Amino acid sequence: MPELPDVEIFRKTIDKKAVHHVIEDFIIDIESIFKSPVKQLEDFKGHRASSSRRIGKYCFLKSGNAGWLVFHFGMTGYVEYFEKEEDKPEYAAFTLVLKGKGKLSYITKRKLGKVEICKNPDIYARDNNLGIDALECNKAEFLKLLGRKKGSVKSALMDQSLISGIGNIYSDEILFQAKVHPKASLKDMSEKKRELIYKKMKEVLKKAIEKDAVPDRFPENYLLRSREEGKACPVCNSKIRKIIVSGRSTYYCPSCQKK
Numbered sequence: 001m002p003e004l005p006d007v008e009i010f011r012k013t014i015d016k017k018a019v020h021h022v023i024e025d026f027i028i029d030i031e032s033i034f035k036s037p038v039k040q041l042e043d044f045k046g047h048r049a050s051s052s053r054r055i056g057k058y059c060f061l062k063s064g065n066a067g068w069l070v071f072h073f074g075m076t077g078y079v080e081y082f083e084k085e086e087d088k089p090e091y092a093a094f095t096l097v098l099k100g101k102g103k104l105s106y107i108t109k110r111k112l113g114k115v116e117i118c119k120n121p122d123i124y125a126r127d128n129n130l131g132i133d134a135l136e137c138n139k140a141e142f143l144k145l146l147g148r149k150k151g152s153v154k155s156a157l158m159d160q161s162l163i164s165g166i167g168n169i170y171s172d173e174i175l176f177q178a179k180v181h182p183k184a185s186l187k188d189m190s191e192k193k194r195e196l197i198y199k200k201m202k203e204v205l206k207k208a209i210e211k212d213a214v215p216d217r218f219p220e221n222y223l224l225r226s227r228e229e230g231k232a233c234p235v236c237n238s239k240i241r242k243i244i245v246s247g248r249s250t251y252y253c254p255s256c257q258k259k
Contacts, residue, residue, distance in 0.1 A: 002057060002073040004134055004165030005208035010071070010079045011059045014104065015052040017081040022048050022099040023063055030093035033108065035116040044069070053121055055133050056164025060121045067119045071106055074113030080105050125164070134165040135205055142198045146186055153189065153197065154182035155246045166201070168248045169224065170208065174201045175252065176223040181259040182243070182250045227251045 002010070026041050028034050047064030054060070059071040059079075071079070080089050083102035088095075092105035094115045106115055118124040132141060145163060149156040156162060157171040166174070175182050177200040180193065211217035215224040221234050229242035233253040243250050 001075050001167055002077060003167040003170050004054075004056060004205055005170070005213045006078075007057050007059055007073065007165075008054055008135075008209050009213055010073065011052050011054045013079050013081065014059060014061055014071075017102070017104050018049045018061060018096060018098060019052055020048065020050075021101050022046065023096055024099040025097040027095040027097065027103075028093070029095070030108070030111060032111060033093040033106070033113065033115055035114050040066075040117050043067070055121055055125045056130050056160060057167070058121075058125075058130070058164075060118070060124075067117050068121055068124075070114075070116045070118050070121075070124060072114050074108055074110065076110045077106065077108040077113035080107055129161045130164045131160060131162045132164065134163050134201060137163055139195065139198050142201075143191065143194055146194055149186050151186065152183045152245055153180060153186055154250060156186060157197075157201070158246065158248070165205070168250070169227070170204060172227065172251050173208075173223050174204050176257060177204055179256050181257045182245050182252050183259060223251065223253070 023044050025045060043066035044063045047066060049061055049063045051062045052060065057072065060068045062068050081102055081104050082088055089105055089107045091107045091109045093108050094106040096104045098104065146156055149162065154171050154175060157166050157174060158168065172182065174197060178197045180197060207218065218224050223234065226232060226234055226240065229240055229251065231240045233240055233256060236253065236255045238253055238255040240251050241254055
């Protein structure tokens, strides 16, 4: 599932290809993906897309006074720009036709994402119970938020109502870099260790964006390069183990991340 780094890369594509261009029309190939009344799209036509934004795993595109288009990418969603109709992606579900330019498609193979309209991203985030974006969260806010939670640290990092943007893959990487066991209890964790998790959260997410979220481009000491049970830990050469945390497959090094 796309997480914060992936969605930030999608936002950059939207920003580069759509912002400052007039939205001429829309093509909806998969009706179930668009969750707002279709007639509301008329308010966007003929207006210039003026800005983009991301909150957690959600992208937003503003056009005129019509409001914002909201993109959530589900399990397999992404965006792709093309100019020739024969280059249209196979699983294009929702496409922006840009005047005098090309087209930008929201693509989803499994049809689990959504596109809709909102008036304000901050109100949308509140109404959809989204916590503060992981990259916008400062250390004091992070420590306060973790102080409200019980249970495992991985569960807390993946809780979108607490901090939005981190999912299964990057929570594993953050905890690996911090040398914290994914099932470590928050109530027993020192503030110093929580501060380290905060530091690694920022570092990992920024590094992933820098590397276009391609695992092979990550530094050699990143778990993502060998995130598979039985593979060698990139730091100590122990075997990576797989456990289940909050219903999700979780990978960690038992030597580097002692409970």
